[in-house]
Amino acid sequence: MESRNQANILAALIKELGTDIVTPGIDVAPRYFTGYGEAPGSRPLALGRPRSVDEVSRIMRLCHRIGVSVVPQGGMTGLAGGAVPLGGEIVLSMERCSGIEEIDAAASTVTVKAGTVLETVQEAVRAAGFELGYDLGARGSCQIGGNLATNAGGSRAIRFGVVRDQVLGLEAVLADGTIVSSLNKMLKNNTGYDWKHLLIGSEGTLGVITRAVLKLYPERPSASTCLCVAPDYQSVVALWQQVRAQLPDASSFEVMWSDFYRYVSANTPGVRAPLPAQQAFYVLIECATAVHDATTSAARLESYLGAWLEAGLVSDAVLASSLQQAQELWLIREGLAIDELPNLINYDVSLPIGLIGEFAERCEKALISRWPQVVSLFFGHLGDSNVHIGVSIAELPGEGVHAVDVVVYDVVSAMGGSVSAEHGIGTHKKPFLGYSRSPAELALMRTLKAALDPKGILNPGKVL
Template identity: 50%
Template sequence: MSDIVARLSEALGSEVVTPGGQAPEGAMHDWSGLPPVRPLALVRPRDTEDVAIALRLCNESGTAVVPQGGLSGISGGAHPIESAVSISLERMNRIEAIDPEMSTITLGAGTVLQTAQEAAAEHGLLLGVDLGARGSCTIGGVIATNAGGNQVIRYGMTRDHVLGLEAVLADGTIVSAMNTMIKNNAGLDLKQLFIGSEGLLGIVTRAVMRLQPRPAFTGTAFCGCPDTASVIALLKRARAALGPQLTSFEVMWPSFFDFMSAGTGLKRPLAASHGVYVIIEASGFAEAPLRTALESCLETAIEDGEVGDAVLASSAREEKQLWAVRESVAEYGRLLGPITAFDVGVPLANMADAVSRLEAELVARWPDIIALFYGHMGDSNLHLVANVPSAGDDQPDADIKSLVYGLIRDLGGTVSAEHGIGVIKRDYLGYSRSTEEIATMRAVKSALDPKNIMNPGKGFST
């Protein structure tokens, strides 16, 4: 056992510290697809003080640390490092308080997102952050990546929901900024440093999240559109017709929808094939006006040729069916095998060009490639997963990334819309951020973590 592992064990006990050789398999990888790595040790703190002790000892010895939440990220931000101590927040999962008057929830960073959502629902409130990994991702990870998801078009990114947080710096200093108020302009807003920082500056241990009134009714429509230009016109129409009731606007190109519906055997909501498929979800507090507004939006969209056909769910069961193919991404491993996954942002004006050019250039380079396009287009967020069957397990990841990220850069997009940079996108950060921006990031990192123990090699090179 190395000296740092022995010191951690002595200070925190065997209940908290597991030597790397005994770490469970699940702690050796996240969802990035990177090869499993056995960490130097796995530390599972019980509270913030445990985190502070662990970081202080690691900082004193110059031992690197990798913070971990639900391990559901695809950018490798929580992927272990062989010479580093992994610190998992899984035990810090207590919901401390829900304040219905202030509409806040105070909770530990290890709380699973779905658990927090359900706790808020018991009080007639809503935590507006929602994503497909809701059953496994944790609040700390959601904050550390500034996660987006299905409802950003209405409620915003995670940053819009965090009122306050507690974080532990590299040297073990506990910074408690557990603000509960919407308005608090007293000095620098330190929480913003840690939201989206991917564990580079410290470890988020607790948070105060803003809650919303829970809409009593939802309306969900599944539409078939002729092309991407029609989808953009439909988005503009839906925003005007539904206003703040527009909750989700999810887009699936045939590459994704046809492949995933066939592979999963899920029912296709529309009989005919279309150029692009869209899920529109609206939510509100009066059922009749909500449904009328959605129906009217669809009727005029059909009349003007933006929608070829549409179906409107009449029950919660039918709503779930309309979402089924879009939420079938957990089947990638079974249906595709190893994939190269992308989470990019593209200005809407360039979205049609991005999809058509990527489809054409990927096929031209790898004729048998399976490239699936979908995303939260209401937020300019495009997802793409690719697999080259003839390459087997030896996928040409680097070449695919070079092609995709290069085109996204040329179209004025971003290499990361909602999943962070991690290690997967580190070398492409300069495609989306200027030299001056990256230099400032390094300066902040150096000020808070001078020994560079926090998630080294992630986010940007130091």
């Protein structure tokens, strides 16, 4: 009976939209149901690949009428399972809704379709003398729509804020196919509810993002990057305070704990450890300025490094003398080498900055007391109060990932932190949303979901 019903739905979709847009589930390539670094999820009923907002709207209108669930999908680099179908849905890939519509130099904005890959936008705006206010390691695959839907963070948040702070205008398709559009370019616009902020960070559960207007900043060609060693966590925090006070052009303050640095610098092809391993903390600081004066940024950073060394906040440091050296420092921090660890589980949590050192100690202790052979590697965008943890247990116990999640999130919750700093909730963190949100907040989220998607067809089983 069910398969007959599914055949009818498929036939209705193909009749309405044609086989160029709709692919039956049986023919869908695994990349449309496999999350980054994960085993394949469930095969969808069909794949929809619309080319325009009108086609997105037609798909949503039909699915709303016949009651079929839809999973909006970007570049599939999200690390929370949000874009992976759970079985029987229509996957709505935005990959063909791509392209840059306009760079408005006077307004300092770029208007872009949601399926455009982040790196494509970065290159286009750079050619026009601008840069975007955010950057992520997944830039070559992730899409603007995915970045907005997850309210991504990235490595420039201390300077420009997170993705939410970059969005001036938005266009989206609601669950019933209604197109809502406000491609605003003005910094100030207080006309009623600012609905775009509901969709940003909603992980495809409240609407399909189809276009956006993003802020642009003057390109900052003279960048300087250093890596320093801090002897203890107190020094890391004191260093962060100095950076905030003394280096207004700082855009990254990234921290690596000793084990992470040692593992990644030993296992990243083409990279030699620029500073000896076995130190307590490694801090990567990047400053960049729009002023075309190569000495400005580097000289200032060098003189402050000297002062920090004298004050004992830093015990060793290296300043990149070329773009290639800077890229090598970033390669270590991006830490892709840890993806090779067996049964790797990635965590993405945030806590008040002053508590993160203690959090790492408590979390590691809790993991070791349960699994003595565990490898736990700590690193992150510390200036944003965000720490990532790579946890690898070669012989994962019968209870699986959930048991490890409970250990980590119990410590996060006990210390007043958030179970997701930037990757979102998806399916992976859904059982733990209540660790970071109160019952009243969860009830409000359900009210908003019911108002915008009364039939519950948009990405069901995710977030709430």
